[in-house]
Amino acid sequence: MKKTLKILIWIVAIYFVLCAGFGVVVAEKFVHPELNSFEEEAEKEAEYGFDAFYYIDSLHPSEHECVSEDGYVVHYEIFECPGSRKMVVLAHGYNGNRINMMPHVVLFHDLGYNCVVFDQRGHGYDEPRFVSFGYYEEMDVRAVAKDAQTQIGKQDVVGFAGMSMGAATVLMAAEKTEKLDFIVEDSSFAESRDMLIPNVPGFVLKFFRPFIPAMDAYLKLRYGFSTSSVNPLRSVSAYPESLPVLFFHSEADKKVPYSPAFEELYDAKKGIKVKVSSKTADHTMMILEDPESYKKSVADFLEKYVER
Numbered sequence: 001m002k003k004t005l006k007i008l009i010w011i012v013a014i015y016f017v018l019c020a021g022f023g024v025v026v027a028e029k030f031v032h033p034e035l036n037s038f039e040e041e042a043e044k045e046a047e048y049g050f051d052a053f054y055y056i057d058s059l060h061p062s063e064h065e066c067v068s069e070d071g072y073v074v075h076y077e078i079f080e081c082p083g084s085r086k087m088v089v090l091a092h093g094y095n096g097n098r099i100n101m102m103p104h105v106v107l108f109h110d111l112g113y114n115c116v117v118f119d120q121r122g123h124g125y126d127e128p129r130f131v132s133f134g135y136y137e138e139m140d141v142r143a144v145a146k147d148a149q150t151q152i153g154k155q156d157v158v159g160f161a162g163m164s165m166g167a168a169t170v171l172m173a174a175e176k177t178e179k180l181d182f183i184v185e186d187s188s189f190a191e192s193r194d195m196l197i198p199n200v201p202g203f204v205l206k207f208f209r210p211f212i213p214a215m216d217a218y219l220k221l222r223y224g225f226s227t228s229s230v231n232p233l234r235s236v237s238a239y240p241e242s243l244p245v246l247f248f249h250s251e252a253d254k255k256v257p258y259s260p261a262f263e264e265l266y267d268a269k270k271g272i273k274v275k276v277s278s279k280t281a282d283h284t285m286m287i288l289e290d291p292e293s294y295k296k297s298v299a300d301f302l303e304k305y306v307e308r
Helices: 002-031 038-046 052-059 098-110 137-152 165-175 192-199 202-207 211-223 232-237 258-268 291-305
Strands: 062-067 073-079 086-091 114-118 157-163 182-186 245-250 273-278
Touching (some): 038 052, 086 098, 137 157, 157 165, 232 258, 245 291
Parallel strands (some): 086 114
Antiparallel strands (some): 062 073
């Protein structure tokens, strides 16, 4: 009996050690992603007929940098729209770079907006850094929005827009931004686990479920945040009713599933809100799959709720 009990204890101990190990491995995998180059991101957009480098050359952006409140240096570009007093800050997604947001730059620039794009922490031209899924990155959005106005002057209209992790980042940044006139979010997660869990190997989820609290404990100790700290849903529920938010998400999205993320975020927003969905587009690809429809949705939203 005692021998059986000892064996059982050892099995349980080994199981939880494995769970803890998987927690550490998964955490490190996600906070240090394999990053795509500018060329790789441009190639993905080129598959839809969009030439990012052509527009960069045509619109002549100016390069800048600013310091976030924790001392991190953020690199960003401004695509000025001459004579405009309207500005939008654009945030790209996980493991990408500012090239991701060039379709949005073109869209908003055509609508008369000064467009500000930056590299998320550890991405693009920024110095190596772990990714916190928006927990620290939201400070960079606010820093860039403030610094850009020292470069091009105080703006009458200021908005945030983002895709995927970038959308989550701007949704959290908005809660701490005093003057904000609108948000356009595309494919955000409601809670960081919405993005993490679908991308974890199935056998880990099935047999080693306790890896999640182990991962959270490791993230908190090592990097100062946990998955529960990254919660756009909580931020959206705190917005004033007067802040207009345009939500995009595809029902075919497998990286950040439409349900529950999109439904929870939309339901949490009180007051002015609009939702647009697709049945076929891949994750964040709605703007490239049907650019004219996407642009019309944004233009109608701005005309009705922002530029009245």
